[in-house]
Amino acid sequence: MKFGVDYYPEHWPRERWERDAELMVAMGIDVVRMAEFAWARLEPRPDVYEFEWLDEAIAVLQNVGIKVVLGTPTAAPPTWIAQSDPDTRPVDSHGIRMSFGGRHHVCHSNQRYRERSAAIVTAMAGHYAGHPNVVAWQIDNELGNSHNPLCYCDSCRAAFHGWLEKRYGTIDALNEAWGTVFWSQTYAGFDEIPTPRVTPNSHNPSLLLAWRRFCSDLIVTFMNDQCAIIREHDSNVPITHNLMGFFDKVDYTRMADGLDFVSHDQYPVGFWTEGSHLQPAHRLAMPLDFMFGLKDKPFWIMEQQSGPAGWETIGATPRPGQLGLWAAQSVAHGADCVVFFRWRTCLVGTEQYWHGILPHDGEPGRRYDELKKTVAALKPVMDRCSGVGAEPEVAMVFSYDDLWAHQIQPHHPEYNYTGVFSRFYRALHSRGVPVAIVGPGGDLSRYAAVVIPSPFTIDKTFAARLEKYVEAGGRLVVTTRAGIKNRENVVIPVTPPAFLDRLLGVRVSDYDCLRAGSVAVSRNGEAIGNGEFWADVLDEGSAEIRARFAGEYYAGKPAATRNAHGKGAAYYIATIPDDGFAAQIVDELCRDAEVHPVLTPPDGVEVTRRRTESEDIVFLLNHADAARSVAVPAEWEVILGDSAAGVVKIPAFGIAVCRAAR
Amino acid sequence: MKFGVDYYPEHWPRERWERDAELMVAMGIDVVRMAEFAWARLEPRPDVYEFEWLDEAIAVLQNVGIKVVLGTPTAAPPTWIAQSDPDTRPVDSHGIRMSFGGRHHVCHSNQRYRERSAAIVTAMAGHYAGHPNVVAWQIDNELGNSHNPLCYCDSCRAAFHGWLEKRYGTIDALNEAWGTVFWSQTYAGFDEIPTPRVTPNSHNPSLLLAWRRFCSDLIVTFMNDQCAIIREHDSNVPITHNLMGFFDKVDYTRMADGLDFVSHDQYPVGFWTEGSHLQPAHRLAMPLDFMFGLKDKPFWIMEQQSGPAGWETIGATPRPGQLGLWAAQSVAHGADCVVFFRWRTCLVGTEQYWHGILPHDGEPGRRYDELKKTVAALKPVMDRCSGVGAEPEVAMVFSYDDLWAHQIQPHHPEYNYTGVFSRFYRALHSRGVPVAIVGPGGDLSRYAAVVIPSPFTIDKTFAARLEKYVEAGGRLVVTTRAGIKNRENVVIPVTPPAFLDRLLGVRVSDYDCLRAGSVAVSRNGEAIGNGEFWADVLDEGSAEIRARFAGEYYAGKPAATRNAHGKGAAYYIATIPDDGFAAQIVDELCRDAEVHPVLTPPDGVEVTRRRTESEDIVFLLNHADAARSVAVPAEWEVILGDSAAGVVKIPAFGIAVCRAAR
Amino acid sequence: MKFGVDYYPEHWPRERWERDAELMVAMGIDVVRMAEFAWARLEPRPDVYEFEWLDEAIAVLQNVGIKVVLGTPTAAPPTWIAQSDPDTRPVDSHGIRMSFGGRHHVCHSNQRYRERSAAIVTAMAGHYAGHPNVVAWQIDNELGNSHNPLCYCDSCRAAFHGWLEKRYGTIDALNEAWGTVFWSQTYAGFDEIPTPRVTPNSHNPSLLLAWRRFCSDLIVTFMNDQCAIIREHDSNVPITHNLMGFFDKVDYTRMADGLDFVSHDQYPVGFWTEGSHLQPAHRLAMPLDFMFGLKDKPFWIMEQQSGPAGWETIGATPRPGQLGLWAAQSVAHGADCVVFFRWRTCLVGTEQYWHGILPHDGEPGRRYDELKKTVAALKPVMDRCSGVGAEPEVAMVFSYDDLWAHQIQPHHPEYNYTGVFSRFYRALHSRGVPVAIVGPGGDLSRYAAVVIPSPFTIDKTFAARLEKYVEAGGRLVVTTRAGIKNRENVVIPVTPPAFLDRLLGVRVSDYDCLRAGSVAVSRNGEAIGNGEFWADVLDEGSAEIRARFAGEYYAGKPAATRNAHGKGAAYYIATIPDDGFAAQIVDELCRDAEVHPVLTPPDGVEVTRRRTESEDIVFLLNHADAARSVAVPAEWEVILGDSAAGVVKIPAFGIAVCRAAR
Ligand SMILES: [Zn+2]
Ligand SMILES: [Zn+2]
Ligand SMILES: [Zn+2]
Incomplete structure (x- = not known):
């Protein structure tokens, strides 16, 4: 399988099904x-189970050679559950039970909901086990979505208590770990611990981090329970779930463990997106690289945007070419199959304006024609690079602990962990340097360089791993707020960067929350950018100074340092760099680590590769709304796109693909 | 009756009443x-009923020749109802019962509240039936106001179920009509259907539209129940209610059916009004024309602003002249009686700063003196034109279905149905063209031209009526998003404008939600304005192109078309025009339909008329804060205001009135 | 005692305590x-009481000569209360009971919470009565804080009913006083009166003012109950409480009555503060003068900012010098003891980023070193002026009734009573004129001039006191909205300024809420500033016109008047002056009242004094981030700071102190 669509036969008259199947086949x-x-x-x-209609829909597709991924339907519990068991409905942070309506209107810890979920999954798995046309299972849909946040009901509170007891063993251990002595919050038993419902004041940050972990685990176990049922009935068919990039409610590194492969829903321009259809390439690329990193292998796009996306409001309309460009970008970053959401725009319900390939009237139009061409163009390219990725030389570490800890206490009102992460990603990506995104537990030894923005929570084991990585020759970059907290969201009583001091060769004795604006940074007296949100004041240390602050009472103090360590070196950035400063850091890092870009692309063009044993398939993706020319090495073969004299000309929103023998 | 005041004798000492009555008489x-x-x-x-004090207050007024409109007091239920029946208090969208306090702190479906309401209305009607000084009844006060939104209690839910059963007959019919197959929301019975309380996700848009209709009907039946009681006791006295212009909770076309005449509360500058006392004339005129259209006859102003309006905050102070100008504007648009709110500024309670004609100290001041002159000047004018309106040649269709459907799904975050409506109204009004505002069921054959902005919900009957109108020679203008939905808020599976395609001669095969800004529009290569919020991409059709888009990927495609049909023509505007583009459309429409303005007024001056069998009474209203000169036809007689050599000079916030024989 | 720290031995290992004590002693x-x-x-x-650890902590401090202030711990009720008595948790304005978490998660009217509070206070007072090292008690912590607003539970409602019955005697008296006839809110008994929970509409402003008073009294009685218990056991040790400047939930004039001395928490730059570390001096000085005025004697700072202040977000970092400057400012305005919050930055809980003198790592750093110098420099100065204040010649009256009444009905959306108050304070303060801040009941006869911004609520007694003050020679300034309401928040039916008309010699017959912007003010045809929010239109009266409006329909009408009365004069400002206009008013007032500044300081430098019987100790405080030179009289002795030839040079954020014999 290379291209698919999300399809709801139950929304359309039976007599339409064959026409849909034919139109699908016609576009590939x-x-x-x-x-x-x-x-x-x-x-x-x-x-009471009714599978006949679904059997028939599958058969209609099978007749024209189309395979099927079956989703378990637990994201949309029927009215009879809410009716007979009102406690299945979730409770908000004020303690108010929400209404039936929409989807995911359930509490994931509710026993009755879990029983009914297990029953329908068991029935489906039993019915479809071994079906020749079913090639994969998808669990639920975008788990954790639709809620903001999950649920604060009594069942969840009891589940939280159980989770805490398992983690901490005794209430004394929890009190000690969380520092509940503060404001007299010492608990006599696990059953006294509240969920973080609204209170006159803030909750303990350690409780809040535990709650985030519990909510994530609740979702993961809910998913894994379904996986187990399916595997029991149908052990040969792989199981996936459609993730949502940097969605923050579930630790996707843990979720991925339970899946055979991960899928991702890619909506470059949703109704929630600010501004126009023009979106920076790195914003769209970053979640794709994250998906690849989760299992270090190709993934599926289970929902690739196929038109304007909307509910009550509607996002910008993708311009001619963009839908194809975005699909190609998914492939370029490691998607082995791209499924478009959705086949035909729905007439009813909340998603009437979440446009499919076909418009409401069901007649092929602009989007159908465009994507048909895209499918035809990309299939041969995918034949060449299926199963492999970019083999990046640089990795970035993304940590849910650090994300959640910063959400709980952002320090600066505008600080955003994922936003800071994306600054470094952008600096690498815009230079044509492929980036691996790995979790804190990932194997770093494969990379020439590693960037860890704000490694805020830390323990000695992690510090030791980083030391070992650098000793062996790695280049490491970390920023301000490194080594502040332990894993319980409690401050480490050691001068920052705490356990990283020897590796980084710096000591943070003072700092400045930049509430009034940014602070200038210079190198050799020349301005190279700004620091934002936060600035550390460093004591003299062993590290070499690579940039200095050029303002405030710490003007002249280090803004960036490099500490040689073993065969490698560790950089400390004493602030959050703006794009200009980040570019300087990344340039130095690449020189230092001898990392080379695939190609240095012109502005607006993205370049990345998929590397097989024998060749690199290089993708040139033009995200700009004007044509771009890209000079490529003479030895590269242009297998898609127009070229002359070593220059590839790419139209607005167009793509080109080259192959380079290794 | 021509001029009145809203008066609360119960707020003032008995010994003051005669002085108030004398001061009232003295100002007319x-x-x-x-x-x-x-x-x-x-x-x-x-x-336990106590009518003595009210009898006495009526008598004091009767003694000086002042008539009385009696309001039923159901907008302010006493504490004893809330105390004995806490369920009478409304429930918010989270399911929380609200507190006693303010007014309208009731659920309109609550049986006990309806019983108590019926009892007090029965008692009042019984007591005052046939009273020689009572000239009209007003039901409640601004029904639907004070709530945002109404009530989500169990009683309302049950009433909703009953309403749905009556509308749909069977649950299968409802499921089919609403498309509840989406997200597994299929209901087994009416009693499963929720009110649209807060849920983790959005509700089905079909349910939301049904809920808006139900809430409106609930208010209307509440009002009609009171009307029935009064008519039983006092069949000769007319019944009215004070409406609130384009207030969105009640379908005023249905409400008006139950009334003998409609009244309106006109507050040009409230505490909620942005900016200063300077308000564009069309914003104030549009609700007045809407009121006239509801029963196609003159109406009353039951609350005409008489001073700064405020609760916690206070609106801009009306400048000298403005209160009189606004009263004259009400008359100009068809008010046969203008009642000022209120007589004297209240000392107590929430409306301490909702200023009356008299200030808190009860002494006549600036406002009393000004309005006394206004009353004297307008009375002879009103003698000439009582009972008639403007007899407009152009109508605009206002649809609650389209309003509600757009509120549920505004498409563009800044889209506002009433705001779009007012763009076309403004373009006509500022040219001196009187406008009739009618409901979708109104008789269009009387008008040379009809404008229907965004006729979003549609059925074949309505489409046929529009075709017939144009065939017979009418000129019709509709905009983008015409013919998208059926009456159940479900998308019609036909290429837009669906059933209007033959009439309009266009086919919408693609569209663009203008999230990044407006798109330029040109005619013959010259810029004539912009399209906003939305742009359609039209296939070639039978319609003549009258304007083209001048930007985006559909540059050169039609932005406005004209399709000759029968003896008339139908225009399609493929976007929401800004003021400049709307002016061009209206100019062409008036030429095409041979519609002539009363007079083309200078900037800031409003012109309108009331037309009797023999003459036009023409009002010139200067909303600018500087004097204006208006040239009038030689044959017109200036019956109010200064004129010389065919030029009427009107001071800032002043008025002039002319008569023109027909 | 002159300098202290807030210290939590329970947060730190026992083995650290001696080191902390030594470091404290070392810095003074x-x-x-x-x-x-x-x-x-x-x-x-x-x-079950455990005092051993606290005994030991006190002993460790006693060993090095450090005294102790003991706080009663009722701000942080333990989990076992919430567990056994869920009703102790507060209820929000929707009627929802809030969660355990944070602090102050209690209802202050709850009987069970008050019993448990009395028990712990009794136990502590019994245990520590007569302890030689305990020098004062602090009740609770920042009472009224953490809630926004307090609590709407049934217990509070019942307490409110009791409070109302005590105040009004009969329900008829309450109905009459509140004007409940408005909107039929007449109550048959006290038990029908709601707390102001959320309702579809606004509550009666008289009920809202009563509720604010009740909530304040509830807090005050809660505090006084604890005072009584302590005094019973330990009658010789003074009792204090840490107030929060212009915090609005408790009437601090009433709270101060129950205390032996007041304390204040001074945070010049909190996480809630807009902008940078640069804060205008008057904003920081005003609460200090307010604290002095509460008991007309020196106070303590119980929490003086000692580093960046933060919870989830963090405020701007105080610059080198600022912490010392701010401590000196507290002393300059009458603090006899300054306690820094906190000793060491906490590792756990909500206040991990509310930085102490020591950083998280416990090692003395920048802040320790700076404040050590500050302590050494200020101690000799404090020896000279302990026990006395500035003896201002000008007073400003701050009224909680007027604050609350304006919060309930701010008139103009941007109007803010404390902000208006601070405009006049700033004008005086920036000229080097010390200001006393007194309550409406304060003795005015001691002051040459008195400013009362917006004396909105008034009675004849207060009016008579003002008349008497002016008759005896005082100069009085009041602004617009003087004399509008009685003490029940009901409008007085007398032309404003009501009972003040004879004193002020003006009559307000019309007014303008300045929703569209400010109105220019001129004197002798020259622009001197603007009026904001509101403008009165005055009839001709006996008062002399000192400034006129220069715009709007009342151009030429008085904007400021002076009315000679007895030996004095009363000014009426017919608007809210901007800074420019306020400066003019204050200049004229000082000339008129023969008030002289301590010194006219350059921009950014604050000057104030403490006056003993024999000398003035004059403080020069440089709030600017650059050095400033100040010329001082030749006869002054510079006792702190650098000077040459009568010019004192003060570095950025530095201070100087002079003495001047009287
Ligand atoms: Zn739950
Ligand atoms: Zn209800
Ligand atoms: Zn309470």
Whole structure:
């Protein structure tokens, strides 16, 4: 399978199905995802299952050679559950039980909901186990979505207590770990611990971090329970789930462990997106690289944007070419299959304006024609690079602990962990340097350089791993607020960067929350950018000074340092760099680590590769709304796109693909 | 009756009443509205009625020749109802019962509240039936106001279920109509359907539209129940209610059906109004024309602003002249009686700063003196044109279905149905073209031209009526998003403008939500304005192109078309025009339909007329804060204001009136 | 005692305590506040008290000569109260009970919480009565803080009913006083009166003012109950409480009555502060003068900022010198003891980023070194002026009634009573004129001039006192909205300024809420500033016109008047002056009242004094981030700071102190 669509036969008259299947085949579709919101049609009354319509829909597709991914429908519990078990509905942070309506209107810890979920999954798995046309299972849909946040009901509170007891063993250990002595919050038993419902004041940050971890684990176990049922019935068919990039409610590194492969929903321009259809390439690329890193292998796009996306409001309309460009970008970053959401724009319900390939009237139009060409152009390219990725020389470490800890206490009102992460990613990406995104537990030894923005929470084991990495020759970059907290969100009583002091060769004795604006940074007296949000004041240390602050009472003090350590070196950035300063850091890092870009692209063009044993497939993606020319090495073969005399000309929103023998 | 005041004798010492009555007579007041918040004084304990004080107040007025409009006091339920029946208090969208306090702190479906309301209305009607000084009844006060939104209690939910059953007959019909197959929301019975309380996600837009209709009907039946009681006791006295212009919670076309005449509360500058006392004339005129259209006959102003309006905050102070100007504007647009709110500024309670004609100290001041002159000047004018309106040649269609459907799904975050409506109204109004505002069921055949902004929801019957109108020679203008939805808020699976395609001669195959800004529009290569919020991409059709987009990927495609049809023509505007583009459209429309303005006024001056069988009474209203000169036809007689050599000179915030024989 | 720290021995290992004590002594600390959040450690289970650890901590300090202030720990109720008595948790304005978490998660009217509070206070007072090292008690911590607003539970409602019955005697009296006839809100009994929970509409402003008074009294009685218990056991040790400047929930004039001396928490730059570390001096000085005025004697700073202040977000970092400057400012305005919050930055809980003198690592750094010097420099100065204040010639009257009434009805959306107050304070303060801030009941006869911004609520007694003050020679300034309401928040039916008309010699017959912007003010045809928010239109009266409006329909009408009365004069400002206009008013007032500044300081430098019987100690405080030179009279002796030839040179954020014999 290379290209698919998300399809809801239950939304359309039976007599339309064959026409849909024919139109799909005509544009090159070879797989369809179905059924993930069809619980009420599959089990209209408790324990009454109706699979005939789905059997028939699968058969219609099978007849034209289209395979099927089956979704378990637990994201859309039917009315009869809410009716018979009102406690399945979630409770908000004020303690108010929410209404039936929308989707995911459930509490994931609720026993009754979990029983009914297990029953429908068991029935489906039993019915479809071994079906020749079913090539994969998808669990639920975008787990953790639709809630903001999850649920604060009594069942969740009890589940939280159990989770805490398992983690801490005794209440004394928890009190000690969380520092509940503060403001007399010492607990006599686990059952006294509140969920973080609204209170006159702030909750303990250690409790808040534990709650985030618990909520993530709750979702992961909910998913894994379904995986276990399916595997019991149908052990040969792989299981996936559609993730949402840097969505913050679930630790995707843990979720990925339970899946055979990960899928991702890629919406470059949603109704929630500020501004126009023009989006910076790195913003779209970063989640794709994150998905690849989760299992260090290719992934699927289970929902690739196929038109304007909207609910009550509607996002900017993708321009001619953009839908194809974005699909190609997914492939370029490691998608082995791209499934478009959705086949046809829905007439009813909340997603009437979440446009599919076909418009409401069902007639092929601009989007169908464009994507048909895209599918035809990309298929041969995908034949060459299926199963492999970019093999980056640089890694970035993304940590849910650090994300959550910064969400709980952002320090500066505008500080945003993922935003800071993306500054470094952008600096690398815009230079044509492929980036691996790995979790804190990832193997770093494969990379010439590693960037860890704000490694805020830390322990001695992690510090030792970083030391070992640098000793062996690695180049490491970390920023301000490194080594501040332990894993319980408690401050480490050691001068920052705490356990990283020897590696980094610096000592932070004072700091400045930049509430009034940024601070200038210079190198050799020349301005090279600004520091934002936060600035450290460093004591003299062993590290070499690479940039200095050029303002405030710490003017002249180090803004960036480099500490040689073993065969490698560790950089400390004493602030959050703006784009200009970040570019300088990345340039120095690449020189130092001898990292080379695939190609240095012109502005607006993205370059990345997929590397097989014998060749690099290089993608040139023009995100600008004007044509761009790219000079490529003479030895490269242009396998998609127009070129002359070593220059590839790419139209606005167009793509080109080259191959380079290794 | 021509001029009145809203008066609360219960707020003032008995010994003041005669002085108030004398001051009223001295300024020309001939009618008073009373009692609409006096429930606690009329029925201090359940079933104990005290009418003596009100009898006496009426008598004091009668003695000086002032008539009375009696309000039923159900907008202000006394404490004893909330105390004995806490369920009468409304429930918010989270399911929380609100507190006693303010007014309208009730659920309109609550049986106990309806019983108590019926009882007090029965008692009042019984007591005052046939009273020679009572000239009209007002039901409640601004029904639907004070709530945002109404109520989500169990009683309302049950009433909603009943309403749905009546509308749909069977649950299968509802499921089919609403498309509840989406996200597994299929209902097994009406009793499963939720009110749209807060849920983790959005509700089905079809449910949301049904809820808006139900809430409107609930208010209308509440009002009609009171009308029935009064008519039983007092069949000769007309019944009215004070509406609030384009207030969005009640379908005023349905409400008006139950009334003998409509009244309106006109507050040009409230505490909620942005900016200064200077308000564009069309913003104030549009609700007045809407009121006239509801029953196609003159109306009353039951609350005409008489000073700064405020609760916690206070609006801009009306400048000398403005109060009189605004009263004259009400008359100019068809008010046969203008009642000022209020007589004297209240000392107590929430409306201490909702200023009356008299200040807090009760002494006549600037406002009394000004309005006394206004009353004297307008009375002879009103003698000439009572009972008639402007007889416009152009109509605009205002649809609650389209308003509500756009509120539920505004498409563009800044889109506002009433705001778009007012763009076309403004373009006509500022040219001196009187506008009739009618509902979708209104008779269009009387008008040379009809404008329907965004006729979003549509059915074949309505499409056929529009075709017939144009066939017979009418000129019709509709905008983008015409013919998208059926009456259930479900998308019609036909290429837009769906059933209007033949009439309009266009086909919308693609569109662009203008999230990044507006798109330029040109005619013959010359810029004539911009399109906003949305732009359609049209296929070639039978319609003549009248303007083209001058930007984006659809540059050169039609922005406005004209399709000759029968003896008439239909225009399609493929976007929401800004003021410049709207002016061009209206100019072309007036030429095409041979519509002529009353007079083309200078900037800041409003012109409108009331047309009797023999003459036009033409009003010239200067909303600018500087004097204006207006040239009028030689044959016109200036009956109010200064003129010389065919030029009428109007001071800042002043008025002039002419008569023109027909 | 002159300098202290807030210290939490329970947060740190026992083996650290001696080192902390030694470091304190080394920097000159002589007093420590403790225990105010330690309830769970002092009473881990109901009625089980553990004082040993606290005894030991006190002993460690006693050994090095440091005294102790003991806090009662009722701001941090332990989990066992919330567990056994869930009703102790507060209820929000929707009627939802809030969660355990943070601090002050209690209802102050809850009987069970008050019993448990009395028990712990009784136990502590019994245990520590007569302890030689305990020099003062602090009740609770920042009472009224952490809630926004207090609590709307049934217990509070019942307490409110009791409070109302005590105040009004009969329900008829309340109905009459509040004007409940408005909107039929007449109550049949006290038990019908709601707390001001959320309702579809606004509550009666008279009810809202009563509620604010009740909530304040509830806090005050809660505090006084604890005072009584302590005095019973330990009658010789003074009792204090840490107030929060212009915090609006408690009437501090009433709270101060129950205390032996007041304390204040001074945070010039909190996480909630807009902008940078540069804060205008008057903003920091005003609460200090308010604290002095509460008991007309020196006060303590119980929490003086000692580093960046933060919870989830963090405020700007104080620059080198600022912490010392701010401590000196507290002394300059009458603090006899300055206690820094806190000793060491906490590792755990909500206040991890509320930085202490020591950083997280416990090692003395920049802040320790700076404040050590400050302590050494200020101690000799404090020896000279302990026990006395500035003896200002000008007073300003701050009224909680007027604050609350304006919060309930701010008139103009941007109007802010304390902000208006600070405009006049700033004009005086920036000229080097010391200001006394007194309550409406304060003795005015001691002052040459008195400023009362917006004396909105008034009665005849207060009016008579003002008349008497002016008759005897005083100069009085009042602004617009003087004399509008009685003490029940009901409008007085007399032309404003009501009972002040004879004194002020003006009559307000019209007014303008300045929603569209400010109005120019001129004197002798020259622009001198602007009026904001509101402008009165005055009839001709006896008062002399000192400034006129230069715009709007009342151009030429008085903007400021002076009315000679007896031996004095009363000014009426018919608007809210901007800084320019306020400066003119204050200049004229000082000339008129023969008030002289201590010294006219250059921009950025604050000057104030403390006056003993024999000398003035004059403080020069440089709040600017650059050095400033100040010329001082030849006869002054510079006792702190550098001077040459009568010019004192003060570095950025530095201070100087002079003495001048009287
Ligand atoms: Zn739950
Ligand atoms: Zn209801
Ligand atoms: Zn309470």
